[in-house]
Amino acid sequence: MPQYQAPLADFQFLMQDWLALNDHYAHLGLDDFDGELANEVVAQGAKFATDVVAPLNRSGDEQGCTLADGKVTTPEGFAAAYQEYIANGWNAMLGPVDYEGQGLPYTMAVPVHEMLNSANLSWRLTTMLTESAVLAMRKHATKELKDLYLSKLVTGEWTGTMNLTEPQAGTDLALLSTKAEPQDDGSYAITGNKIFITGGDQDWSSNVIHMVLARLPDAPKGVKGISLFLVPKLLLDENGEPAEPNALSVGSIEHKMGIKASPTCVMNYDGATGWLVGEPHQGLACMFTMMNDARFQVGLQGLGAAEASFQGALTYARERQQSRAPQGVQQPDEKADAIVFQPDVARMLLTQKTLTEGCRALSMLYAKYMDIEHHGSADEQREAGKVIQFLTPVCKAFMTDMGLEVTNHGIQVFGGHGYIREWGMEQLARDVRIAQLYEGTNGIQALDLIGRKLTRDGGDMLAATCDAFGELISAMDNQERRAHAQALLDDWRATSADCLGMEPADVAVAACDYLAYTAYSLLGVLWYSMADAAQQSDNSTLAAAKEKCCAFYEARILPRRDSHRLAFQSGAANVLSVTGSEFDYL
Template sequence: MPEYRAPLTDQQFLLHEWLDIAGHYQRIGKGDFDQELINEILQQGAKFAETELAPLNRNGDEQSCKLSDGKVTTPDGFASAYQNYIENGWNAMLGSEDFGGQELPYSMAVPFHEMMISANLSWRLISMLTESSILALDKHAADCLKEIYLPKLVSGEWTGTMCLTEPQAGTDLALLNTKAEPQADGSYLISGSKIFISGGDQDWTDNIIHLVLARLPDAPPGVKGISLFIVPKFLPNDNDEFNVPNTLGVGSLEHKMGLKGCPTCVMNFDSAKGWLVGQENNGLACMFTMMNDARFQVGLQGLGIAEAAYQGAVAYAKERLQSRAPQGVQQPDQKADAIIHQPDVRRMLLTQKALTEGCRALALLYAKNMDIERFGTDQEKHQAGELLAFLTPIAKAFFTDVGQESAQIGVQVFGGHGFIREWGMEQLIRDSRITQLYEGTNGIQALDLISRKLTRDGGKKQAVTLAYFQEIANNISNAKDKELALSILAEWDQVSQALMGQSGEYVASGAYDYLLFSSYSLIGVCWLSMADTASQSDNEVLKASKRKTCDFYIKRLLPKKELHKQSLTLGSEDLLALKEDEFIV
């Protein structure tokens, strides 16, 4: 597998030239971050990803995690890399200054997060979930809990998990059975089992803070009866030292298709002591703070995998000599031409490039609005929140679909070598496959988009999103590109409005097609805007690359939206026509 190199040129172009990130920071009160400082952070992040994490990736996959006497051991080098990570302050980037964090803008952290994912997704998962835990506690926990747990989580001295899923309760959390018994001292005893818990145990930190969904004895049925609890691996002794084992443990490690370097645990809670986060029976709302952040972060996983696959495929295509190019001899000093000169290989590489860079642009737009939701005025926060709510299922589902598609293309470019483990490409397929499943399957994301975020919402979030992208389109200087961008948005709006008032069955039947139709449309607008900005760049190679890749996207990928547009209007008759016994096996 070729060495990973952080895509600094593209990230810096998007931040500085396309998004005018320095001007954005001035507007949100973060004006200390000028271009020089931003680039320094990106370069240091690249160094960590390239030199610390990437070299551990293949060994992590080969060695995997081990469980012995109830304790998990992660692959060689993972724990020491984590110590370097927290010693250099990376874990504290987004944390509140009240608890020792740096309170940096999200748009400063997201490019670094992408780098870590490309370099070593298994390693990144634990720190990612800790960041999501911090968000939930900071927003919903009582001050007394914040003061105890947030400084340790923000610094990275402790890590956090999400404990939602049970064997019978995946997407439908209304079915969960874990119980919480209130105690006289204000604590609760948590009993039950959770599955698929990433980082449920590890050898990186002295304590792990589990956020657990459970039911109180008198809780109403369904999701309205779920509460959230903080359940540490170790409890405090009389001197407030956290060294008293709680009654919880790892039942087993899951044997997985990929992400073998990350411990995915079955967690058993046997009257484990915990404390309520937020209000009783309001746990799902608290957990969604964590889940929405995690869904975007999972989208970034798709982006990171796509970039890693693209880099590997390009490097191999430039080196692999096979046959002569149909357009004529390209390397007369060699016995054959490199396969990058083959038109079909170009098709594959351009598909990876156009989708990856398009998703990166949308990811940084998303991150910019996360900044506004956190640091803007009340009105700005509301508008950004509506936009983010609409874009979250798109980012999670489309980005992870792209990650899997790019990984599959990567293997195809490598040919037979792509099927062999030592080249590293097949690992990307295995590692990325889960991203389409966890934090809500991509089908669930599509349903969330078309129902909660569109039809049930009365189109409010879609209208905010439309206005935002219309502003992007109107700022395109090239008249032809501006006209095309606005027409894409007009068609998207027309299709969206036509779904209003349709039956739930009709809407659900077109959900995935609507998500893909929306994704190709909005990323098409991003591409037209990026190409327009790049036309003013001093970097001649980047200028040409953006324009030509934009043309490829518009001609070859954007038309895919028409198929999805047609499919989403077909209703459910053919989907539901077969009776159960007619699915013959």
């Protein structure tokens, strides 16, 4: 099984040559941070991911999680790795300084998060949800709740979860039925059942803090009647330490296609004590603070799996010898040439590489605007927020679709060996498949993009995103490359503007194709930008590779956008005209 190695050279290029983090941090007044520190943080994160977490990936998949006597046990080594993780401060990277966090820029933390996903997606999931819970509490909880719970979540001493889904209420949260009854002491009694709860219980932390959506007795119907509650596994004593068990339990652990080492729990709340987070009936808005962060983080799961698959496929293709390359003998001293010289294998590897590195650039650009939203001027924060909102569904959906495509290519490069467990390639495909489903299916992300983000504020989010990518184009030195990028961006903007007048049915049918069209277009701009910036890099091999990969993307991947555009411009009739028995001729 190929060993994952962190792509440090690519991260260094993106941080130093492409994003110019020294200038970025100086502009935001982040005097304690610079590119050298960013390199060191990422290098140490790489060491933890490769040396501690990655070796647990296969064994974790084989062992899975168990539930006995109401307690969940994760695979061997997982809890110990987590203790090392929090002892070294990784969980606190983005946490508020006032609550024992490090307050690092997102451009430092996002590479570490990607590497953890590449190393062991199942292991990463629990820490990811804890970070999202921190965001929700930081923004919406009272000071009293923050003082009791936030520091322990930031440091990772306690973990957090997100409890939305119920058996009858998945995407449609209006159907949610969990109840919250007010108590005389200001708390609430939470009663109901939740499913698909990542990290609902585990043997890592001394407490689990559940963020639960429920309805108050006087709640209006629909999503406007949902409130958010903090419900700890163990209630705290007078010293703020976990003590008495709360009235909640794990009903079962889901048996899944992948991420088997992550405890996905059915949670039962039987009058459990909880506290309101945010205002009554505003729970969905509070939860979206978690969900939007989680959606980007799920996109990183797709990216992480893609990188791991590409590395495995490349290593195997260089070692596996089969016949001779059609362009001529490549290794005359060997009985056959390595399959890396076979054109179809090279095509798959380049598809993997260009999609993966393009999405990595997208994630780092997203991280840059997260930095700006947190530290920029008021105007900069407002504009950065628009860019982030627009790109969130693109990152979540496209990066996870890409993750499945790339991991499938990885299996194909291995041939029959890719289908065998010992090589690890099939696990990557099984694990990443869930990323297209949770935190809102990719179809829901597409509807959000075209139905909300494109039309909201009269196209302001679209304009802000165009400006963000336009800045990349303005920085290019090569005039021909710059012209190609500008034409691509202008075409995308004009086509997007044409979508603003679509009828609702046309919008719904067009959604997935429009998102793919958008992603391929924007990745094209990113590739032109990277190829240009790479010519200033001290790494001549990387510079040449970026140039050639840009040409491959332009010729062989970018044309996909045209088919998606033709599809979403064809209208709704070809989808909606087939009804009833016409599906199965009965």
